[in-house]
Every structure is written in structure tokens, then in C-alpha cells.
Amino acid sequence: MDTHFLELMELASHLRAREVSSLDVTRAQLERIAALDGALCSYAHVTADMALAQARAADAEIAAGRYRGPLHGVPIAVKDLCWTEGIPTAGGMAIHAGHRPTEDATVVRRLKEGGAVLLGKLQLTEGAYSDHHASIAPPKNPWDAEAWPGMSSSGSGVATAAGLCHGALGSDTGGSIRFPCAANGVTGLKPTWGRVSRYGVMELAASLDHIGPIARSAADAGVMLQAIAGNDPKDPTARREPVPDYLEGASRGVQGLRIGIDEAWTDDVAPETRAMLVGAMEAFGALGADIVRVRFPDVTQAIADWFPLCAVEAAVAHEASYPARKSEYGPVLAQVLEDGRALSGTEYQKILLRRMRFRGLVDATFDALDLLLLPVHPLAPPTLATMRALGEQPDLVRRMLRYTCPFDMTGHPALTLPGGFTAGGMPLAFQLVGRAMDESTLIRAGVAFQGVTTWHRRHPELPASA
Known part of the structure; x- marks a missing residue:
């Protein structure tokens, strides 16, 4: 069976039915990674021996x-910013190339507790910002090597799309779960901030x-979120609300759900x-959802504030190594850290106040809605050449x-779904x-949409080896 x-x-x-073994599936995945990932560059580190041992253990447990x-x-x-005990965790950074954590991140531990087999660590941009360090070979979009593979979780998107894993973890600070999913034609869920522990x-x-x-x-995505979500004593910012069974109501469909779209906000997309x-x-209307025209709060200031807020928080995250080891940083991340270090406390406080107000406005919008439908970005699938010019086009x-x-900025959850293809064969x-902490409705709507469409079942054509 091709799996x-x-x-x-x-x-x-x-x-579960023991129609295939985890060991055979894992071996096939490792062989596929060896054959294809030299060209795709999605993995930073492959944990073959550990994966095979975990697969043997899984088979024995299932049999018993x-x-x-x-x-x-x-x-x-x-994604290679999640600690893995004894396994390199570099975060896309040259200065962390030799870092081997002494424990797993909470999300990794929870995946292991669920019996998952860990194939390895997936490549990302330097420090999970927007550009790769010069020492890193960036992941390649499996649909077209000249197309953008997404932002920092590009390794996770590429590996999932190319059949090099059956699911992956990513992170999203400005769009880096949603961008790679859109670019590679896969499904991704950015949970509510705090729904998933960030420890490790x-x-x-x-x-x-x-x-x-x-x-x-x-x-x-719902099954994976089920495994990793929930309160964590090691991360006091993790939300304490019970984790629901995300698939329990997933078959209910979208009948009566209010799905909003702001046509003025989306008027200049490709x-x-x-x-x-x-x-x-x-598709949602045919499934019984109510499509509602809405006016979403103006996002202009929130977008402008995202840049300095991200820079300040990144400067705090890197204060142990920057500027002390500035020469080992790439120019893009280094400039972000400089910008963060230069921001005044007064300006920072103004950003925080505006952010709280914007979050309240967005919360109020969902009083009249269950879900909001949006593009991931306004462009047709961008090329690498287009994205290389971003620094010159603010x-x-x-x-x-x-x-x-x-x-x-608000922490609301978002689900990215494949919705079509361009005339040139690239994913859209x-x-x-959704409302804060309401990932269940997102998953329910996603399951309904994917029940009547097949976009998510299309895969890139890849050679048997590369």
C-alpha cells in the first residue's frame, strides 16, 4: 500500500486495524525523505533511528x-524551534547549530504521549522571522521550485505537501502557519493564543x-490540536479551559452558521x-451557512504596530546573544533586533493600548458572526523573485x-483551507x-467544506528520486 x-x-x-504496520510506513517515509528531500530541503534533521524504534514500539502496543x-x-x-531531548534544535540559526536540549518541548512530549513517531525536525527561517540565514538551504515548493514556499514554517508546509510526513507542527507570529499552507496546498490551524503551550x-x-x-x-489538524492543546504548569500563559473533543461535532455541518465576508477589505485581491x-x-452557502456581509474594523494601525511590537519582543528573546554575537546573525533578523532595541517605552505602551482596543473591536465583530472568511494574502501565488524584492517594497x-x-495581534484562531488552483497549477x-477559543467551529466548517471539495486531496507530482 502506498501510504x-x-x-x-x-x-x-x-x-489500528493492523492492515499496515507503523514500522513499514515509517521506513517508507524515511526512504522517501532520502530520495526527495535533497532537492526539497524541508528537513533540518532526520531522526531515523529514533523513528524506527518508536514505530516498533507502536506496533507492539497496538498488537497488545x-x-x-x-x-x-x-x-x-x-518545526526545528521545538526542543527535542538530545536532538539538535537550531531554530534556523547558525549560533544554535550545536544546541541539543535536555528535554522535550511540551508539544513534542504530548505528541510522543499520543504515540506519534517523530521523523525529524523541519527547516525554518532564521529565528522564525522572514529570511533564511545564509548557511541554510531554504525549503523548495514541491509544486514549483521557483514559487514561494511560505514564511518561516515553510519546511513544515513543504514536507506535508510532498508526502514526507503525515502532519507537522508549525508556528505563526505574523502568518507563518497560514502562508506555507496556502503556498503548498495543505491545511493548517493557528489556534487561539494560549490554547497551546509554548514551553520549550x-x-x-x-x-x-x-x-x-x-x-x-x-x-x-483537529486530531493534532487535540493532542497538543491544554493547560501546562510549565507555561503559565497556557489557557486553563478544558480541551474539547474537536472531532465530536465535526460532522454537524455548517447549517445556520453565520460566515462573514468584508468585500471592501478584500476588494483588491488578485x-x-x-x-x-x-x-x-x-460552497458554504450550498451547505446551509448564512453568508453575511460585514464591515471589519480597520486593520491599518494594527498592521503598522505589528512590526515594532514583534521587534521589541524579538529583542528580548535574543538579548542573551544579541548584540554580543551580532556578526553571526543574518542582516534581516539583525535589523529587526536593532529596531526593537531602539523603540522607546512610551511608544511601546501606545502600541499595547492600541492593541487592546483593536482586540476588543474584533471580539465585538464576532457577536454577529460565527466565522470570518478571508484570503490568506491578496496576491496570486508569489514567486521567489517577488518575495526577494519585499525588502525594497514596504x-x-x-x-x-x-x-x-x-x-x-488579537490572538484569534484561524484555519487555512486549500480552495483551488491557478491556471498555472499552483495552489490557492x-x-x-473564529472566536477566541472556538477552534471547534473552525474544524467543523473545515470538515464540511472538505467533504464537498477535493482541493486538499491534490498533490504535487514529484519524481521517484531527486
Whole structure:
């Protein structure tokens, strides 16, 4: 059985029934990584020996009737900013190349407790900001090597899309779960801030960082979130609310849900992106949702404030090594840290006050809505050449972030879903944003949409070896 493109839930069913073994699936994944990832560069480190040992243990437990749940025996991977005990965790940074944590991040520990098999660590931009360190080979989009693979969680998006894992963890500070999902044609969930513990995850900007799953379907994302969410004594900022069963109501459909769209806010997206949004609205309407025209709060100031806020928090995160080891940093991250160190306390406080007000306005918007439908970004799938020019076009940077970073500022959850393809065969995606702590409704809507569409089941054509 060819298993590399199976959804996590499909593979879990086969594993539980012992129709396939975790060991065989894991070996096949490792062989595929060896054959393809030299060109795709999605992995920073492959943990082959550990993965095979975990797969053997999973098979033995399943055979003995000690089934742990849908992650049991499933090969996954995590972004290389999550601590892994005894395994290199560099965060895309040259200065951390030799860092081997003495414990797992909470999210990694919880995946292991669910019986997941860890294939390895996935590549990212330097410090999870926007650019790769010169010593790193950036991940390549499996649909087109000249296309942008997404922002800092690009390794997670590429590996999931290319069939090099059955799900991955990413992080989102300004859009870095949603961008790679859109670019690579996979599904991703940025949870509410605090829903998932950040203990043992290298910080970019603490109050903006969200850890979440990148997967092949909304149901898969729900299963992964189920495993990693919840209170954590090691992270006092983790929310204490009980974690619901995210798939319990997933089959209820969207009948009666109010899904809002602000047509004025989305009036200048690329034509193919607009057509994709119209198709998504029509699909949800046909499923029984109420499509509501809304006026969303102005995001201009929130986007402008995201940059200095991220810079200040990044400067705090790096104060042990910057500026002491400034020469070992790449120019983009170094400039961010300089900007953060230069911001005055007065300006910082003004940002915090504006942020609180904006969050309140967004919360109030959801009084009349269940979900908000948006593009991930306004462009057709951008090329690497386009993205390399971002530093020279500040307005383009703000346009790219206009639908993502506002919800890092507020902490609201967002689900990215494949929604179509361009005429040239590149993936298109949209996002649904929900109320704080209401990931269940997002997953429910995603499952309904993917029940009547097949965009998430399309995969890039890749050679048998590279």
C-alpha cells in the first residue's frame, strides 16, 4: 500500500486495524525523505533511528491492545524551534547549530504521549522571522521550485505537501502557519493564543507566537490540536479551559452558521484569489451557512504596530546573544533586533493600548458572526523573485500581512483551507477566522467544506528520486 499521501486519519484507521504496520510506513517515509528531500530541503534533521524504534514500539502496543489514539504509530515531524531531548534544535540559526536540549518541548512530549513517531525536525527561517540565514538551504515548493514556499514554517508546509510526513507542527507570529499552507496546498490551524503551550519552543515574539498543526485535512489538524492543546504548569500563559473533543461535532455541518465576508477589505485581491473566495462562499452557502456581509474594523494601525511590537519582543528573546554575537546573525533578523532595541517605552505602551482596543473591536465583530472568511494574502501565488524584492517594497510587505498579522495581534484562531488552483497549477487557499477559543467551529466548517471539495486531496507530482 502506498501510504505517503494518506491523510493522518486514514492512516490511523489502517494502523489500528493492523492492515499496515507503523514500522513499514515509517521506513517508507524515511526512504522517501532520502530520495526527495535533497532537492526539497524541508528537513533540518532526520531522526531515523529514533523513528524506527518508536514505530516498533507502536506496533507492539497496538498488537497488545494498548491503542493510544489516532496519532499512535503515525509518522510526523516538528518545526526545528521545538526542543527535542538530545536532538539538535537550531531554530534556523547558525549560533544554535550545536544546541541539543535536555528535554522535550511540551508539544513534542504530548505528541510522543499520543504515540506519534517523530521523523525529524523541519527547516525554518532564521529565528522564525522572514529570511533564511545564509548557511541554510531554504525549503523548495514541491509544486514549483521557483514559487514561494511560505514564511518561516515553510519546511513544515513543504514536507506535508510532498508526502514526507503525515502532519507537522508549525508556528505563526505574523502568518507563518497560514502562508506555507496556502503556498503548498495543505491545511493548517493557528489556534487561539494560549490554547497551546509554548514551553520549550524558541521565541520570536512571545505574545504573538502561536504553535499549531499543519496537516492534509481539517480533521487531521483537529486530531493534532487535540493532542497538543491544554493547560501546562510549565507555561503559565497556557489557557486553563478544558480541551474539547474537536472531532465530536465535526460532522454537524455548517447549517445556520453565520460566515462573514468584508468585500471592501478584500476588494483588491488578485482575480484568481477573488474567484477562489467566491467559490468558497458558494460552497458554504450550498451547505446551509448564512453568508453575511460585514464591515471589519480597520486593520491599518494594527498592521503598522505589528512590526515594532514583534521587534521589541524579538529583542528580548535574543538579548542573551544579541548584540554580543551580532556578526553571526543574518542582516534581516539583525535589523529587526536593532529596531526593537531602539523603540522607546512610551511608544511601546501606545502600541499595547492600541492593541487592546483593536482586540476588543474584533471580539465585538464576532457577536454577529460565527466565522470570518478571508484570503490568506491578496496576491496570486508569489514567486521567489517577488518575495526577494519585499525588502525594497514596504507597501507590499504590509499587503502580504494584511489578512494574517491582525489575528496574531488579537490572538484569534484561524484555519487555512486549500480552495483551488491557478491556471498555472499552483495552489490557492483561504482562511476562516473564529472566536477566541472556538477552534471547534473552525474544524467543523473545515470538515464540511472538505467533504464537498477535493482541493486538499491534490498533490504535487514529484519524481521517484531527486
